[in-house]
Amino acid sequence: MLTSSSRRRVVITGYGMVTPLGKNTEDTFEKASQGKSGIDYLSRFDTSGLPCRIGGEVNDQWLEKEEDEKSLRLLAFSSRGLRLMAKATREAAGQAGLDHVVKRERIGCVLGFHGDNPSVEDLVLLHRYYDGKGWDSRGLLSLEGYSHLNFLRRKPDVGGAILSRLFRCAGPALSIASACAAGSQAIGESFRIIRDGRADVMIAGGCDSQLNFVGFVGFVLIKALAEKYSTPQKASRPFDRKRSGFVMSEGAGAVILEDLEHARSRGIPILGEVLGYGVSADAYRITDTHPKGLGAVLAMRGAIEDASLSSADIDYINAHGTSTAQNDPTETTAIKEVFGERAREIPVSSNKSMLGHTIGAAGAIEAILTLVGMNRSIILPTINYEFPDPKCDLDYVPNEARRKKHGRALSNSFGFGGQNACLCIGRYDDRDDGPSLCLDSHAP
Numbered sequence: 001m002l003t004s005s006s007r008r009r010v011v012i013t014g015y016g017m018v019t020p021l022g023k024n025t026e027d028t029f030e031k032a033s034q035g036k037s038g039i040d041y042l043s044r045f046d047t048s049g050l051p052c053r054i055g056g057e058v059n060d061q062w063l064e065k066e067e068d069e070k071s072l073r074l075l076a077f078s079s080r081g082l083r084l085m086a087k088a089t090r091e092a093a094g095q096a097g098l099d100h101v102v103k104r105e106r107i108g109c110v111l112g113f114h115g116d117n118p119s120v121e122d123l124v125l126l127h128r129y130y131d132g133k134g135w136d137s138r139g140l141l142s143l144e145g146y147s148h149l150n151f152l153r154r155k156p157d158v159g160g161a162i163l164s165r166l167f168r169c170a171g172p173a174l175s176i177a178s179a180c181a182a183g184s185q186a187i188g189e190s191f192r193i194i195r196d197g198r199a200d201v202m203i204a205g206g207c208d209s210q211l212n213f214v215g216f217v218g219f220v221l222i223k224a225l226a227e228k229y230s231t232p233q234k235a236s237r238p239f240d241r242k243r244s245g246f247v248m249s250e251g252a253g254a255v256i257l258e259d260l261e262h263a264r265s266r267g268i269p270i271l272g273e274v275l276g277y278g279v280s281a282d283a284y285r286i287t288d289t290h291p292k293g294l295g296a297v298l299a300m301r302g303a304i305e306d307a308s309l310s311s312a313d314i315d316y317i318n319a320h321g322t323s324t325a326q327n328d329p330t331e332t333t334a335i336k337e338v339f340g341e342r343a344r345e346i347p348v349s350s351n352k353s354m355l356g357h358t359i360g361a362a363g364a365i366e367a368i369l370t371l372v373g374m375n376r377s378i379i380l381p382t383i384n385y386e387f388p389d390p391k392c393d394l395d396y397v398p399n400e401a402r403r404k405k406h407g408r409a410l411s412n413s414f415g416f417g418g419q420n421a422c423l424c425i426g427r428y429d430d431r432d433d434g435p436s437l438c439l440d441s442h443a444p
Helices: 026-034 069-075 080-098 120-127 137-141 149-153 156-166 179-194 213-223 260-266 294-306 327-345 360-374
Strands: 008-018 106-111 171-178 202-208 252-259 274-281 317-319 408-415 418-424
Touching: 008 026, 008 080, 008 274, 069 080, 069 137, 069 327, 080 156, 080 179, 080 252, 080 360, 106 156, 106 179, 120 213, 120 260, 137 171, 137 327, 149 408, 156 171, 156 202, 156 317, 156 327, 171 179, 179 202, 179 274, 179 360, 179 408, 179 418, 202 213, 252 360, 260 327, 274 294, 274 360, 294 327, 294 408, 294 418, 317 360, 327 408, 360 408
Parallel strands: 106 171, 106 202, 317 408
Antiparallel strands: 008 252, 202 252, 274 418, 408 418
């Protein structure tokens, strides 16, 4: 077993994203620091008669047109979510100079991804060949207008394979389908792979785009989405007493993780460091988290211990903060359990108040925003915080970003059914004794 002193340090050398709020990391962070919302009425399908008609859509103009033949061919197999991921990864890979890494077998990829939903049109087409007793197999096999590529678009494992091919990664390739924890787990598992010496560089992150009728209506039916709101921009209100459910969004986030010595040998700028990773399961219910947040407590404590830190060393918490009756008080309880009396002193905020919930992409996007904020001494706000909830009584950085130097943070992702992941992230210091200094050119 590797001891804490012999473990490889894992740093971040690139990041990228595309969200309802912005076409890249800089655009998203800048708007989020101004407390803007990316939520609006949905435009891609008819929401008439549904109790929730809003979401966070990515502007189609932000998706680049593929020009090289390889990308055109591979992304023909891809869902919209994977196309978003390709864009986010290009930003991250360009920043990290990934093309210049010679040993491609030492580059891996872990992707939080759930595949694609079938369209209503595809379902209608298929059911023409079903009479209630069985399928007309001969007619089905000769279907015109139904592409065999749909099979590949719906397979979660295809995501990691395509991303690896696009960016010439011949190392470990994994796809993780764990709901809202997927993006954070992808980063955490990549962190472990590098730390254990099985790769030198990893592409890690998550993507999701379930904003179609089939994907959306499932969340409507289980009453998970916000149904009471004065405007779309006011609907996502984590920790606020008048919250009524989460707002579904799409997006992608990617980071390039790298062994510290490998990054130093390349002379590439280092943007931050992954210090620890905690992961757990509530083992409670398929649709609910444990009411005492036991799994969340395990994940947070696990990340802190994995980083060889104590709870006193954490300066900020990027909360899962979904704006649901279940998550927000439970996460608050879990934070109090981990941090004790100090819980009330730690700033806690939710990016989902501005971005909505990007499901498999959320953990990656939020980890990046945590790092950028740390490097610029800015804590992003929880907007729409107007009516305090006695069950949620921490410092949620209400409505306006806060200027505050902070060097170590937790980023929480608690998935549907109790799949929990927590990342401990720190500013990078080129000394051997840990993170405290910042190399971001925007830092004060």
